[in-house]
Amino acid sequence: METRTALVTGAAQGLGQEFAVALAGRGYRVAGLDLEPQPETAAKVADYLELVGDVADPGTVQEGIERIADRFGGLHVVVNNAGVYPAKPFEETTVEDWRRVMRVNLEAPFLVTRAALPYLKAAGWGRVVNIASAAVLTAPPDMVPYVASKMGLIGFTRSLAAALAPYAVTVNAIAPSMVRTATAERTVGADGGFEAVCAGQLVDRTQEPADLVSTLLYVVDEGSGFLTGQTLNVSGGSAYL
Numbered sequence: 001m002e003t004r005t006a007l008v009t010g011a012a013q014g015l016g017q018e019f020a021v022a023l024a025g026r027g028y029r030v031a032g033l034d035l036e037p038q039p040e041t042a043a044k045v046a047d048y049l050e051l052v053g054d055v056a057d058p059g060t061v062q063e064g065i066e067r068i069a070d071r072f073g074g075l076h077v078v079v080n081n082a083g084v085y086p087a088k089p090f091e092e093t094t095v096e097d098w099r100r101v102m103r104v105n106l107e108a109p110f111l112v113t114r115a116a117l118p119y120l121k122a123a124g125w126g127r128v129v130n131i132a133s134a135a136v137l138t139a140p141p142d143m144v145p146y147v148a149s150k151m152g153l154i155g156f157t158r159s160l161a162a163a164l165a166p167y168a169v170t171v172n173a174i175a176p177s178m179v180r181t182a183t184a185e186r187t188v189g190a191d192g193g194f195e196a197v198c199a200g201q202l203v204d205r206t207q208e209p210a211d212l213v214s215t216l217l218y219v220v221d222e223g224s225g226f227l228t229g230q231t232l233n234v235s236g237g238s239a240y241l
């Protein structure tokens with residue numbers, strides 16, 4: 001099988017870094033697009049293509065995808081992972097807060113997938129993976145824009161799966177419960193905090209980024225062509241989709 005190429009958005013840290021390293025470990029050539037430089041990820045991934053810019057900016061996304069194609073000759077897997085999850089009381093949420101969450105979490109996956117599509121079609125095979133959240137079901141009160149954006153992402157996943165099925169491109173979402181990343185640890189009040197989330201799970205420990213790797217690799221696997229339009233709920237049994 002030819003060496004395939006993957007783009008992971010938000011790859012500087014957290015889940016995105018974990019996914020980039022895991023895909024590289026499976027032999028993928030990996031590019032990452034993040035607002036921040038990605039030295040830690042680059043140190044862990046051979047031949048890593050670092051793209052720095054805003055995933056919600058159409059020009060940046062288009063240019064980034066073209067650089068991937070120039071460097072690696074194609075694109076096969078897109079992991080729409082970049083996301084923001086500020087916790088704020090609904091009554092204090094401004095229109096700017098709302099739009100930022102929607103742009104990064106929902107509009108960016110549209111922009112990235114749209115820009116990637118000609119390359120996935122040319123390859124005759126593709127996998128789009130959207131990182132949603134089990135918070136769509138636990139629905140914490142201080143994350144209204146976030147929950148709305150991730151529910152939107154699940155709808156995007158379902159409909160896009162139908163749109164891209166003729167090209168042998170699958171589209172699926174992964175919905176983690178709260179995962180121990182530096183940002184989640186800083187986001188006081190997110191989903192009630194680690195202890196509250198843990199107490200609501202059947203699995204009695206906090207989820208780590210590594211806990212999501214097997215699901216990602218399953219979704220992108222060559223043998224997973226019949227899995228599409230789905231949201232895989234990897235939340236330790238805390239919420240059921």
Ligand SMILES: NC(=O)c1ccc[n+]([C@@H]2O[C@H](COP(=O)([O-])OP(=O)(O)OC[C@H]3O[C@@H](n4cnc5c(N)ncnc54)[C@H](O)[C@@H]3O)[C@@H](O)[C@H]2O)c1
Pocket residue numbers: 009010011012013014015016033034035036053054055056081082083084085104131132133134175176177178179180181182183184
């Ligand atoms: N950590 C959790 O508890 C948790 C739970 C469920 C779902 N998720 C989802 O998983 C994804 C990753 O979460 P994480 O905890 O690893 O986050 P993180 O903050 O550790 O990493 C996200 C990365 O995305 C980048 N990013 C943010 N906005 C961007 C933009 N506009 N353009 C380019 N890059 C941008 C950030 O710079 C950062 O490096 C998010 O979509 C999040 O909603 C996280």
